[in-house]
Amino acid sequence: xxxxxxxxxxxxRGLGSAKHGVGHFIQxxxxxxxxxxxxxxxxxxxxxxxxxxxxxxIGWMKxxxxxxxxxxxxxxxxxxxxxxxxxVIEDYITGPVARTVSLLANTAIPAIxxxxxxxxVAKVFVGA
Amino acid sequence: MSMAGPQAxxxxxxxxxxxxxxxxxxxxxSIFHRASGVALYLxxxxxxxxxxALASGPEAYGAYMAFLMSPLCLLVLFGITAAACYHLAxxxxxxxxxxxxGFDPKVSTATGWATIIAGAVGAVLVFALxxxx
Numbered sequence: 001x002x003x004x005x006x007x008x009x010x011x012x013r014g015l016g017s018a019k020h021g022v023g024h025f026i027q028x029x030x031x032x033x034x035x036x037x038x039x040x041x042x043x044x045x046x047x048x049x050x051x052x053x054x055x056x057x058i059g060w061m062k063x064x065x066x067x068x069x070x071x072x073x074x075x076x077x078x079x080x081x082x083x084x085x086x087x088v089i090e091d092y093i094t095g096p097v098a099r100t101v102s103l104l105a106n107t108a109i110p111a112i113x114x115x116x117x118x119x120x121v122a123k124v125f126v127g128a
Numbered sequence: 129m130s131m132a133g134p135q136a137x138x139x140x141x142x143x144x145x146x147x148x149x150x151x152x153x154x155x156x157x158s159i160f161h162r163a164s165g166v167a168l169y170l171x172x173x174x175x176x177x178x179x180x181a182l183a184s185g186p187e188a189y190g191a192y193m194a195f196l197m198s199p200l201c202l203l204v205l206f207g208i209t210a211a212a213c214y215h216l217a218x219x220x221x222x223x224x225x226x227x228x229x230g231f232d233p234k235v236s237t238a239t240g241w242a243t244i245i246a247g248a249v250g251a252v253l254v255f256a257l258x259x260x261x
Binding site: 029032033035036039040043044047048052054057058061070074077078081084085088109110113116117119120121123124 | 162165166168169172173175176177179180182183186189190193212216219220222223226254257258261
């Protein structure tokens with residue numbers, strides 16, 4: 001550190017608050033609040049509104065509110081899931097390579113699931 | 129070494145709480161919350177692949193539903209449902225804590241038992257709605 005080319009002021013600034021310190025905490029709770037509505041709605045609506053057969057579930061998903069609610073549930077849930085798993089990885093996986101690979105996978109997997117789910121809901125909704 | 133993150137190559141012992149403390153309800157609910165959250169990663173994969181099968185047509189949907197209704201998958205689905213019900217109930221408990229309410233030891237122990245019961249009862253209710261109604 002004594003031979004660093006950076007000035008002490010630069011280092012102090014770099015270590016200071018970036019004004020984003022509580023972003024993860026707030027996002028985890030904001031998504032949690034929405035999920036307390038979205039998840040029970042989805043479970044009750046699909047259990048009471050369909051018999052699980054292909055035709056009945058397709059008919060359910062063609063209603064705009066059901067398609068929108070399913071898409072919101074998937075997106076909110078995957079966002080919440082990614083934040084939660086990130087903390088688990090940071091707590092337990094200490095090797096730098098394993099940690100980086102795990103964190104990258106924890107970004108890729110929810111993104112892939114989100115795209116698949118949204119495209120699938122959209123396809124059923126427009127009836128292609 | 130300083131580039132590898134705060135815990136990498138750190139030889140200090142990790143928190144030995146599991147070996148030191150006897151199990152109690154508030155500790156168990158904390159551990160279950162994390163475990164159920166990790167389990168719901170599988171739940172998200174099941175939900176996504178189910179919607180994908182639905183969008184792929186009646187044959188794909190029928191085949192995937194037949195797979196999900198096999199005994200082993202039903203057992204896994206019941207576990208995912210219990211994890212979802214528990215994580216939802218205990219998540220609401222966490223939101224109450226974030227609002228500064230429910231920290232009293234007697235209250236937090238009682239709500240802890242309530243979330244465990246909610247997880248079990250919720251999973252049974254969901255399966256009853258799915259297969260009996």
